[in-house]
Amino acid sequence: MSSLLRVGVLSLQGDVREHLYRLRDTGVEAVEVRHPADLTGTHGLVIPGGESTTMSILAERDGFFEPLQQYRRDGHPCFGSCAGLIMLADEVLDGRAGQRTVGGLDIAVRRNAFGRQVDSFESEIDVIGLSPQPFPAIFIRAPWVERVGSGVEVLAVWGPGRTPVAVRQGPLLATAFHPELTTDLRVHQMFVDTIAAYA
Amino acid sequence: MATENASETTQTGTVRVKRGMAEMLKGGVIMDVVDQEQAKIAEQAGAVAVMALERVPADIRAEGGVSRMSDPEMIAKIVDSVTIPVMAKARIGHFVEAQILQALGVDYIDESEVLTPADNAHHIDKRLFTVPFVCGATNLGEALRRINEGATMIRSKGEAGTGDVSNAVTHMRRILGEVRQLSSMSPEELYAAAKDFHAPYDLVVEVAERGSLPVVLFTAGGIATPADAALMMQMGADGVFVGSGIFKSGDPVKRAEAIVQATRHFQDPAMLAKVSTGLGEAMVGINVAELPVHHRLEDRGW
Numbered sequence: 001m002s003s004l005l006r007v008g009v010l011s012l013q014g015d016v017r018e019h020l021y022r023l024r025d026t027g028v029e030a031v032e033v034r035h036p037a038d039l040t041g042t043h044g045l046v047i048p049g050g051e052s053t054t055m056s057i058l059a060e061r062d063g064f065f066e067p068l069q070q071y072r073r074d075g076h077p078c079f080g081s082c083a084g085l086i087m088l089a090d091e092v093l094d095g096r097a098g099q100r101t102v103g104g105l106d107i108a109v110r111r112n113a114f115g116r117q118v119d120s121f122e123s124e125i126d127v128i129g130l131s132p133q134p135f136p137a138i139f140i141r142a143p144w145v146e147r148v149g150s151g152v153e154v155l156a157v158w159g160p161g162r163t164p165v166a167v168r169q170g171p172l173l174a175t176a177f178h179p180e181l182t183t184d185l186r187v188h189q190m191f192v193d194t195i196a197a198y199a
Numbered sequence: 200m201a202t203e204n205a206s207e208t209t210q211t212g213t214v215r216v217k218r219g220m221a222e223m224l225k226g227g228v229i230m231d232v233v234d235q236e237q238a239k240i241a242e243q244a245g246a247v248a249v250m251a252l253e254r255v256p257a258d259i260r261a262e263g264g265v266s267r268m269s270d271p272e273m274i275a276k277i278v279d280s281v282t283i284p285v286m287a288k289a290r291i292g293h294f295v296e297a298q299i300l301q302a303l304g305v306d307y308i309d310e311s312e313v314l315t316p317a318d319n320a321h322h323i324d325k326r327l328f329t330v331p332f333v334c335g336a337t338n339l340g341e342a343l344r345r346i347n348e349g350a351t352m353i354r355s356k357g358e359a360g361t362g363d364v365s366n367a368v369t370h371m372r373r374i375l376g377e378v379r380q381l382s383s384m385s386p387e388e389l390y391a392a393a394k395d396f397h398a399p400y401d402l403v404v405e406v407a408e409r410g411s412l413p414v415v416l417f418t419a420g421g422i423a424t425p426a427d428a429a430l431m432m433q434m435g436a437d438g439v440f441v442g443s444g445i446f447k448s449g450d451p452v453k454r455a456e457a458i459v460q461a462t463r464h465f466q467d468p469a470m471l472a473k474v475s476t477g478l479g480e481a482m483v484g485i486n487v488a489e490l491p492v493h494h495r496l497e498d499r500g501w
Contacts, residue, residue, distance in 0.1 A: 012463065013226040013247060015219075050223050050247075053282050057245040058463060083223070096242070096282055111282065117306035118329045120216045123209040140219050141284065141306070181219045 005195055008033035008042035010068075012058040014050020014083060018180035022188045028195075036067035044077040044171075044195035047084030049140070049178050052111060053096045055083055060100060068102045077171035077198050078104065079191040085109060085167075085174040086143055093146060104172050106149025113144040113163075125177075127156045127166055130186050137165070137177035144176055171198050212329035214351065220307065220331055221352035221415035224248055224284070224438055228428065228459050229417070231255050231442040234273070235280040237451070244455035247438070248284040248306070251277040256313050256360030257443035257482065260494070266314045268296040274303055286333070291500055292318025294327075301330040307352070308332045310345075312499035313359045313442070320501065325349030335419065337370045337497055339377035340396035343406070346414060347399045353412060355436070356497045357420015360443050362484035364421045366497060367431060371418055375435050381407040420497070423448070423482050425461030425475045432465035449479030 009019045011032040023030035023046065033039055045068075047055075059065055072078055072088075080088040091108035092099050114120070120141055124134040135156075145164035148154060156166035156175070165176040166187075171194060179187035210216075227247025232238045233255065241249045253269040254262065268289055278285045284306035289296035291310055296317075300308050310323050312335050325332040326349035335356035336342035342353045355374060357367030377396070381403060384392060389407055393400040405413055418431040419440035428439045439462050448454045457474040464470040487495070 011226070015222040015225060017225070018222060049219075050225075051227065051283055053242065054227060054245050054247045057243070058459075061245070061460070062463075094282070116304045117220055117284065117331065118301060118304060119211060120220060121209040121211045122213050122216060138215055138219055140216060140223060178219060181215060181222065 005029065005043045005192065005199060006031065006041055007044045007046065007192070007195065008039060009046045009048055010084075012050070012055050012062075012064070014048040014055065015178070015180060016048050019046045019048045019081075022180050022185055023192070025185050026189050026192045028192055035062075036064055039067060039071050042076070043199045044079070044191065045071065046191070047078065047080040047087045047102070049082040049084065049180065052083035052086040052143075053099065055087060056096070056099050056101065065100060065102065072102055072104045072172070075171060075198060077173070077191065077195045078102075079172075080174040081178050081180060082140065082142055082176060085145075085176055086111060088172055088174050091147070105167060105169050105174060106152055107145050107167060108147035109143045110146050111143050112141050113146075114139055114142050117141055123158065125156050125158060125165070127187065128153075129155065129190060135179070135186065136182050136184055137175075137179075138181045139165075139177050142176045217331035217351035218414050220284075221333070224417075225415060226463060227438045228462050229286065229438070229440045230445055230455060231440075232277065232446070235276050237446055238277045238281045240452055241445075241455060242281045242283050244452070245459040246283060246455065248286055249277065249281060250286045250288065250309065250440070250442075251305070252288055255443040255446060256496075257362075257447050258360075259313060260360040260485075268293070268300065268314070271299060271303055274300070274305065278304060288314055289323065290314040291316040292321050292323060294323045297323050297328060297330075297332075301328055305330065310334050310350070312356060312496045316499050322348050322500070333417070335500060336374060338373045338396075339381070339406070340398045341500065342374055342412060342416075343396065343398035343402045346402060346412070350414070352415050352417065354417040354419040354440055356500075357418065357422070358487045358490070359420045359496055360485075361421050361487055361490070362423040362444060362482045363487045364423070364427045364430065366487050367418050367420045367422060367427075368434070370420075370497070371431060371434050371436060374412075374416065378406055378411060382410045421487070422458075423484065425457045425471060425478075428458050429461045429465040429471050432462055438462065444482055447482035449481075454478050454481075
């Protein structure tokens with residue numbers, strides 16, 4: 001089944017290539033989405049890591065927001081890592097004034113919540129649904145989730161504050177860390193399984 | 200419900216965290232800015248990061264003298280004025296300037312030949328720092344020596360402050376050409392290649408196996424137009440540094456946005472034609488060939 005799946009990676013800017021590689025490693029076809037028309041024929045979309053401020057400016061300039069919101073409303077599964085988490089959040093704290101998002105996840109995220117680059121870190125964290133635990137999580141100028149709506153499942157938390165860093169709501173999946181920067185495919189596999197379930 | 204993690208061990212400043220930060224900048228433009236106003240213009244144009252410095256390379260070139268790390272107050276103001284990452288330059292080998300920049304919370308340090316070198320034999324031992332470093336290179340051996348010292352991002356040097364893209368082209372072609380050479384070598388040839396390139400054997404083998412540098416490769420030094428940016432992207436750059444090219448031009452707001460658009464749409468000539476239209480004056484250029492050899496920055500770094 002999964003060999004028939006075609007998954008797009010939003011290619012405005014960021015670590016597009018790493019997501020393409022990880023997706024292909026799971027056995028699906030993975031393609032760059034450089035223009036809104038490239039969404040056609042894809043069964044799901046990854047919004048990669050990158051600079052969320054820049055990504056939202058580029059998306060706005062190229063008229064990407066309406067097609068992306070329609071794509072998401074049509075029920076297509078989406079997975080966002082780091083900047084992608086911000087893009088899928090309904091509310092952004094500490095963003096650029098009026099920073100626009102694709103939305104869909106009933107959460108508020110805080111940009112750069114962990115601090116600047118010198119505070120970026122690696123940690124092993126447990127992610128619900130993965131076996132064996134833990135998962136190698138790489139956080140780079142990462143956001144965290146501050147408010148979680150009632151329909152949102154928290155898949156992973158970090159630190160004594162139990163801050164949510166991975167969430168799922170229906171066909172939408174998002175992580176504050178970067179599974180694409182590791183060779184551990186399990187989060188991408190989780191997303192591919194979601195796509196297969198919704199396709 | 201999500202369970203609390205068994206291991207709460209976290210590590211900052213790892214190679215993956217430093218290299219990963221550069222991966223997030225790919226496909227983007229990093230712009231030199233000298234004050235908060237320029238930083239905001241860069242951010243609104245869609246720059247992926249800014250480089251905070253007191254004088255852009257064209258002015259450093261014109262004014263001469265010793266060029267050093269920027270005033271910490273000026274860097275701190277720029278850090279406060281934008282949400283995108285902020286980079287700053289330290290002199291080659293000046294590890295105390297780097298310590299200061301790390302203390303200021305900059306997101307990346309450029310150990311840069313644009314400033315006057317502080318050490319004529321050694322670069323900074325970049326592995327000792329939590330903050331990541333980008334370094335310039337004119338060829339693969341130089342790039343691998345910098346990576347061996349801990350650089351986690353490389354930029355082709357070009358010739359900063361000239362608006363002449365020819366050296367950026369030369370350096371990018373050389374680096375990528377030498378990567379292709381290594382990929383086609385047999386294992387026993389790699390020993391001699393490491394000697395010829397003056398590069399560590401393990402890194403030579405890694406490049407040969409993956410067919411690319413192990414870190415992100417940007418371009419820099421002489422990019423002045425949207426077409427220049429797209430040229431370097433088509434040649435294989437992961438992204439673009441623009442120094443003097445934007446704020447030394449007639450209409451910086453428009454040119455900044457045009458160079459961002461050209462970097463994103465580098466494969467689309469119709470879009471490149473559109474964004475190249477009506478930009479006003481480009482920066483006044485200097486032909487690299489007419490520069491006296493001792494004024495060339497590309498030879499700084501060892």
